[in-house]
Amino acid sequence: MEHFLDSYEISLVVKAAISVIMALSLNMITGFCGQISLGHAAFQGVGAYTAVILTLQGYNFAFATAGGMISAGTLGFVVGLTSLRVRHDFLAITTMGVAFLFSGIVEQTKALGDTDGISNYPHPEFDPFGYMVMTLTLAVLVLAISIYVQRSWMGTAFKSIADDEDTARLLGIDVARFKLAAFVIGTAIAGMGGSIYAHQTTIIQASDFGFIESITILSMVVFGGVGSIPGVIIAAIILTLFPLWSQVIGDYKLLFYGGLLFIMMRFSPQGLSGLASDAVKWARLERRKVV
Amino acid sequence: MSVLKISDVTARFGGVTALEDVSFDVSRGELLGLIGPNGAGKTTMLRSITGIVRPDSGRIELNGKKLNGLPIHQRVRLGLAISQQLVRPFREMTLLENVTLAAGYKKTRRPLRAILALTRRSNRTRATELLDLVGIENHGGALPAEVPLGVLKRMEVARALALDPTVLLLDEPLSGLNSNEARILADTVVMLNDLNLTVVLIEHNLSEVMRICERLVVLDNGRKIADGTPKQVMEDPFVRTAYLGSVEEKDAAT
Secondary structure (H helix, E strand, O other): OOOOOOOOHHHHHHHHHHHHHHHHHHHHHHHHHHOOOOOOHHHHHHHHHHHHHHHHHHHHHHHHHHHHHHHHHHHHHHHHHHOOOOOOOHHHHHHHHHHHHHHHHHHHHHHHHHHOOOOOOOOOOOOOHHHHHHHHHHHHHHHHHHHHHEEEEHHHHHHHHHHHHHOOOOOOEEEEOOOOOOOHHHHHOOOOHHHHHHHHOOEEEEHOOOOHHHHHHHHHHHHHHHHHHHHHHHHHHHHHHHHOHHHHHHHHHHHHHHHHHHHHHOOOHHHHHHHHHHHHHHHHHHHHOOO | EEEEEEEEEEEEOOOOOEEEEEEEEOOOOOOEEEEEOOOOOHHHHHHHHHHHOOOOOEEEEEEEEEOOOOOOOHHHHHHHHEEEOOOOOOOOOOOOHHHHHHHHHOOOOOHHHHHHOOHHHHHHHOOOHHHHOOOOOOOOOOHHHHHHHHHHHHHHHHHOOOOOOOOOEEEEEOOOHHHHHHHHHHHHHHHHHHHEEEOOOOOOOHHHHHHOOOEEEEEOEEEEEEEEHHHHHHHHHHHHHHHHHHHHHHHHEE
């Protein structure tokens, strides 16, 4: 049963599922609540390092992952506090600073293996297939949380803040608390993604969670259509597999993502989901023309 | 009994004094017009009440509770609601969703409360009633971009009402409307006031203000220059000068 996928295919599925988790977690902050973050991979990194340190201490994977979520979520709370003071462009710069700060601190800290990273840490006792099933299950759980939040009153409040936070305040919404909630939920889930990532590979380094990774995650959210759950999932899968599938795209990954961000912002700011709804509208118009 | 009490409020922006020692009370169930020429400080007064502007000194009380220092959302939860001069609908939500969000204010009090709340049927029903009350029930399913300004102005009023306010603040609700639309909306304001809602109305449309308000407070250059019935106020020499002055300035400008 477990051999209809070879180990390479299994690793691809796990990578794609981690991307989906990361993209959905950023979507909580940027898509739902309208707060841009250019440093999201740093939270994944904090989750990864925390989880690895905990597994090195002898704790099991579940406990280590929970630890990673708590530390990433705590940092997310602190960064979220800055979102209360600055908006838009300045928040982008601040969160970018977090990404560089993370790399800077980790690469200078001996206990975290500085630039060499950490390796030789225990891995959970799943076979690759079991690990894939677990990762997929967690991705589905994150998807369920996303859908739930979007449908709850929290999602509605987020949407109003993303649209016009001054007016949200005039409707009695405590904008600061809701933004912090978005940051904490989103970054804690990113911490979970970090732990899953760390326990799939054999070594973690600060560069795995650098600025480029943050931009990659942001590209997924933008390409999918900011706020659209199905769009973001599809974009996360495509943007993870394309560079692996095509050597050319893999070699020019940055150029590819950068170009994609530019093209989407220029021609379809609503991303894939925008393109899809435009197509539906166009099809309806065409049908009317025929009738 | 006064429900809103403004005492000696002064607000300065840099070297400009926008409000200077302004005091007035608003009684429960009153429809008060706050008028004055351009730049008199009316909007600053309203913004000081809601907390968008923090006055340098003075005291603002709602139902005997001091509002100074409280953030905007808390003032709203104590019973203030405002319909702004420039309409600010949430563009991605239909008019009904806009009002429903406000009607669910108890559910959006705290994130934890909000994440546990899913149902919105009762809030939607309430929002539909309010759209009906302001006469735009047919537009509930439309997005803000699809309806004319007059409808959006009404939606803003409905959205403010959805907060079950003690005092409704209206900042130039009639501006940008033609005389017919203005008259209809002004009648709606009177109807709301008849439902025992306290209303503070800022308005440039003097003929409608004179028609519907029981009492007027007149500001000029940040100071209160008159307070009384429309008739008393309009006979006041200071008010006449303030308004004629502004008329001359307007003539000079054109």
